[in-house]
Amino acid sequence: MSSAQPAADLAHPADASKMQVDQPETSADAAPAVADKKQDDAPAVPEGFVPYSEATTSILFAASPESASATTAPVFLNPVQQYNRDLSVVAIRTWSEARQREKRAYWEEGLRRKRERKRAREDKGGDAKKRKGAEGEAVKTESEKAAEVTTEDKAPEGAEPQATTAAEPTDAPAQKVPVYKFSLLEALSATGLRAIRYAKELPLLRYVVANDLSASAVEDIRRNVAFNGLAPKGVLSLPGTEGLKEEDVKPSGARSKADIDEARLGKVRVNEGDACVYMYQHRKEEDRFDCIDLDPYGSAVPFLDAAMxxxxxxxxxxVTCTDMGVLAGHNYPEKAYTHYGGICVNAEYSHEVALRLVLNALATTAARYGRYIEPQLSLSIDFYVRLFIRVRTAPKEVKALASKTSLIYYCHSCQTPHWQAFGRVQEKVNEKNGNVNVSYHVPAGPPEEVKGDRCGECGGKFHSTAESLMKVLCPTQIGGPMWAAPIHNKDFVKEMLEHVEANSADFATHERIKGMLTVAQAEAESALYFSPAKMASLFNSTCPPIHTFASALLNAGYTASRSHAVAGSIKTNAPRTFVHDVVREWIKTNPVKMSNVKEGSPAKMLLAHEQRHSVSLAPHPEVSTALLDNVKIVRYQMNPQANWGPARAAVRGAPPAGR
Known part of the structure; x- marks a missing residue:
């Protein structure tokens, strides 16, 4: 299915008349219920329809014919997903403002270089001009020179009408700074709720294309676009077009090409078609979208190549992927490999592995076209993963992909992970000119810790992330791969936080957004996490408090932070041997009842190991800061309602709503 409605948002089930708009019961950040009253400035609701309101947007559902209830609608709506939409608005707005700054800096640099070249030409011909002036010929005044500079330094093509004034040198005229607006594609739009919110809530958005394969979904989108006052108004609605024909309306003065396009086509442009075909039709550089949102039912992998x-x-x-049973489970390793090019793991850190598998799929897809990715924010949320990445073109950066990709070995018993990179980057400074020469090499392997078939810590059998597929072909059981570089851009996350804090009233889920972003920003950049409870269970020991565990790590000079993926987890750059020694130190004052430890068990072997590191369990002064206990935030969300999760998949050929 190349263009299914996103189950995470809305879906058209087969028995539509029996579906209702589910309302959350206890969630602090759940979406508003179906609107039961009209706002004063809201449009009239057509007879036979039920409105649902979220943030700035209201959409219509055809009311069930056998029920007069205002809460009954022929579409399943998952209110929990307002968090996904709110988060997306914040992320896209943050990116668009960063992009505006980048393009402005590039424009200003071009402006500066032009002026330098002009001054250089003037200085070079200065003596000749003076001689001509002495002979009675006209010499250009300073104002005429300034006018030439203004004419030469036009805003780049594609920029919107100029707005604020840039600071310029005192000897140059002020220049208007162009505003760079962007285009957005929501490839799988369903009812258009997300696309309409983007059109209303993203100031720098030029237009959004709401695409869907389903004719009934496209009909819903058009209805909802009109209901929200975003239907095309026609070019003759623009000021200064009185007495003109449509074909005679051209850009001029305050009327830009973008204004004309919006009046003719609308800010939300609806398209019915296959998402992949539509994206491949926009491969030309001038036709590409600045932002693409993929929120399908299940895996986004079928759309990645076209999107790149x-x-x-x-x-x-x-990018959203809701197939967490494949990404974070352990029952479908063959499906994880065919979808994402890597195998999931049967370990407590499987949710972070899920993120890294999707990033690996994105990175390898981009690399085929000389492009590379920069993860901005990668989150494991509820029943899905949501990633925001920037895509850039630079063949040189693509060469570094192998060094950012790793295999992973892990012990079946104690889950100790060991990384094996696919590539090795070597940098050498040229002594003559100071230039850094970068070379790429094949790494050595496997890691020393896994050269046997048993874990040196607990004696358990080693598993790799592709054991089930590679057992016969590769006795060393090497599997993978997955993304091994950082999964967040801390500066980007910080800007998102600042935006949410400054605009909390705009987002019903702002408390949860702030909580998750705060945890993500504070996360240690080391890969994977562990839980103190799991570590203690390996030794048949009582569990040390998370503050005690984190203090021991900080006292030894290692990093310690929470992970956004799982409550009560810790991320650290400490080796797993030190983590085990923390438990051994704890056991000295909280002994294990040895009668409960079986002979030959992993716990027996772990307890028999001598402690190799000096460990201090004394409270560290920065432990509350590291674990974010000194700030009041909603770090982790409880299940907001019974039987929550992804909605049913869209049914191909379902009749349009209202039939």
Whole structure:
């Protein structure tokens, strides 16, 4: 299915008349219920329809014919997903403002270089001009020179009408700073709720294309676009067009090409078609979208290749995958490999592995076209993963992908992970000119810790992330791969936080957004996490408090932070041998009842190991800061309602709502 409605948002089930708009019961950040009263400035609701309101947007559902209830609608709506939409608005707005700054800096640099070249030409011909002036010929005044500079330094093509004034040198005229607006594609739009919110809530958005394969979904989108006052108004609605024909309306003065396009086509442009075909039709550089949002039912992998071809350089790609049973489970390793090119793990850190598998799929897809990815924010949320990445073009950066990709060995019993990189980067400074020469090499392997078939810590059997597929072909059981570089851009996350804090009233889920972003920003950049409870269970020991565990890590000079993926987890750059020694130190004052430890068990072997590191369990002064206990935030969300999760998949050929 190449263009299914996103189950995470809305879906058209087969028995539509029996579906209702579910309302959350206890969630602090759940979406508003179906609207039961009209706002004063809201449009009239057509007879036979039920409105649902979220943030700035209201959409219509055809009311069930056998029920007069205002809460009954022929579409399943998952209110929990307002968090996904709110988070996406914040992320895209943050990226668009960063992009505006980048393009402005580039424009100003071009302006500066032009002026330098002009001054150089003037200085070079200065003596000749003076001689001509002495002979009675006209010499250009300073104002005439300034006018030439203004004419030469026009805003780049594609920029919106100029707005604020840039600070310029005192000897140069002020220049208007162009505003760079962006295009957005929501490839799988369903009812258009997300696309309409983007059109209303993203100031720098030029237009959004709401695409869907389903004719009934497209009909819903058009209805909802009109209901929200975003239907095309026609070019003759623009000021200064009185007495003109449509074909005679051209850009002039305050009327830009973008204004004309919006009046003719609307800010939300609806398209019915296959998402992949539509994106491949926009492969040309001038036709690409600045931002693409992929929120399908299940895996986004079928759309990644087309999306990588249709996204502009420096653009933002927003990706959702709801197939967590494949990504974070352990029952379908063969499906994880065929979908994402890597195998899931049967370990407590499987949710972070899920993120890294999707990033690996994105990175390898981009690399085929000489492009590379920059993860901005990668989150494991509820029943899905949501990633925001920037895509850039630079063959040189693509060469570094192998060094950012790793295999992973892990012990079946104690889950100790060991990384094996796919590549090795070597930098050498040239002594003559100071230039850094970069070379790429094949790494050595496997890691020393896994050269046997048993874990040196607990004696358990080693598993690799592809054991089930590679057992016969590869006795060393090497599997993978997955993304091994950082999964967040801390500066980007910080800007998102600042935006949410400054605009909390705009987002019903702002408390949860702030909580998750705060945890993500504070996360240690080391890969994977562990839970103190799991570590203690390996030794048949009582569990040390998380503050005690984190203090021991900080006292030894290692990093310690929470992970956004799992409550009560810790991320650290400490080796797993030190983590085990923390438990051994704890056991000295909280002994294990040895009668409960079986002979030959992993716990027996772990307890028999001598402690190799000096460990201090004394409270560390920065432990509360490291674990974010000194700030009041909603770090982790409880299940907001019974039987929550992804909605049913869209049914191909379902009749349009209202039939």
């Amino acid at each position: 071809n249709a996204i502009a350089d420096g653009g933002l790609m927003c």
